[in-house]
Amino acid sequence: MADDKLFGELPEQPAPRANAAPSGAPRLREPKRNQIELRAVDIESLIGEEHPVRVIWAYVEGLDLSELEDRIKARDERPGHPATSPRLLLALWLYATSEGVGSGRALERLCESQDVYRWLCGGVSVNHHTLTDFRIEHAVLLDRLLAEHLAALAKAGLVDLDTLAQDGVRIRASAGAASFRREATLDRHLATAQAVVDELRREVETRSDASNQRIKAAKERAARERLERVKAAQAALADIKRQREAREDRRSNGKKPKEPRASTTDPQARVMKMSDGGFRPGYNVQVVSSAGEQIVVGFEVTNVGSDRGLMRPMQDRLRARTGRLPRRYLVDGGFGSAEDIEWAHDQGIEVFCPPTQSKHGTDPCLPRRGDGPGVLAWRTRMASEAGKAQYKPRSICECIHARWRNWNLRLLTVRGIEKVRAAVLWYALANNILQGHRLANA
Known part of the structure; x- marks a missing residue:
């Protein structure tokens, strides 16, 4: 009765119908990307405490970069836009390389887009011109930093400089196979390029219109650079001829050699056999590392396709760099030059290099007529089980090449040996910083 008095005047509610279709448009939360938002972001919390970029920044923070900072003209009350910190540019390229x-x-x-790089920049904007110039222009600084970091690792006992390994890796050059031309073709290209440069220079000097003059000046500069590359290719071609004549004087097989060619894109690049068996323009990067630790001790960039004869020049560079020579030196069979092995023996270096198989099927470790004391000791050493065991760590140095491949060091984006060397320095220093950190925490 109480319910009837309280709710008697309410209208009767209809029972819900099963599977009834909803009426009206649905209310949805749709994305709206044209609106502007203001966000509060803690830049320091963008990356974790164990992120590799913190290792690189901690290394860069402790460096003395006064030689770069002294070149900056914007100081105190002097006019001028503040320059981008060299410390920031160094850290950016080290991490980007890795x-x-x-x-x-x-x-x-x-x-501008990724949190790791935004953390490094800390609100500082950078442009690609500054970044590109910094990557190539400071090879001397990078070489000094590489030597100082290696000395610090050796002092801490993290690397053993008594046993070193050398290996070469071929890297594709920034030059097409079609850019290699013979002498007659280079002469024609030189005459054409010189005529274009002269014509454009006359047009720039006679035209008074400013916009057209800038366009003509740009074309004249491009033609002049083309002319300089053709001249460099001619000089490289003459150098190739001299080297070929010297080899033919030492050994002649009676075959007529092919006419030499040089690239008009990168005159210092040479066609060489790559790791996949193909022949392409490239550079031969010789890397010396501490056997087992994957730390780069030294490297050199050459345009010689073969490793033979490159062991002694590298050891001379190591002595100039570190002030000492290793006691044991591990190389693969491509470095097996009797002259280099004899020289190393005279210097007190034990060379571990597998001898190449004889064409007659004889044991390559047996003494041969004309072997010097160094070569005899080397053959005896490689025939023993102890020598084979000491040679095994050499394969570990190839992990550096694999790491660089994973870091996209497959095709060079710069031309010329000096610029290639500057680019490889970034890979060597980044490798040592991150690998040294792992060794210190092991």
Whole structure:
């Protein structure tokens, strides 16, 4: 009765119908990407405490970069826009190298889009011109930092400089196979390029219109650079001829050699056999590392396709760099030059190099007529089980090449041996920083 008095005047509610279709438009939360938001971001919390970029920044923070900072003209009350910190540029390229980034434009985009690079920049904007110039122009500084970091690792007992391993890796050059031309073709290209440069220079000097003059000046500069590359290719071709004549004087097999060619894109590049068996323009990067620790002790960039004869020049560079020579030196069979082995024996270095198989099927470790004391000791050493066991760590040095491949060191984006060497220095220093950190924490 109480319920009837309280709710008697309410209208009767209909029972819900099963599977009834809803009426009206649905209310949904749709994305709206044209709106502007203000966010509060803690840059320090963008990356974790164990992130590799913190290792690189901690290394860069402790460096003395006064030689770069002294070149900056904007100081105190003097006019001028503040320069980008060299410490920041160094850290950006070291981390970008370890991530396989080798382009200034790509790095500029990453600094705007990815949290790791935004953490490094800390609100500082960078442009690709500054980044690209910094990557190539400071090879002397990078070489000094590499030597100082190696000395610090050796002092801490993390690397053993008594046993070193040398190995070469071929890297594709920034030059097409079609850019290699013979002498007659280079002469024609030189005459054409010189005529274009002269014509454009006359047009620039006679035209008064400013915009057209800038366009003509740009074309004249491009033609002049083309002319300089053709001249460099001619000089490289003459050098190739001299080297070929010297080899033919030492040994002649009676075959007529092919006419030499040089590249008009990268005159210092040479066609050489790559790891996959193909022949392409490239550079031969010789790397010396501490056997077992994967730390780069030294390297050199050459345009010689063969490793034979490159052991002694590298040891001379090591002595000039570290002030000492190793006691044991591990190389593969491609470095097996009797002259280099004899020289190393005279210097007190034990060379571990597998001898090449004889064409007659004889044991390559047996003494041969004309062997000197160094070669005899080397053959005896490689025939023993102890010598074979000491040679095994050599394969570990190839992990550095594999790491660089993973960092996209497959195709060079710069031309010329000096610029290639500057680019490889970034890979060597980044490798030692991260690998040294792992060794210290092991």
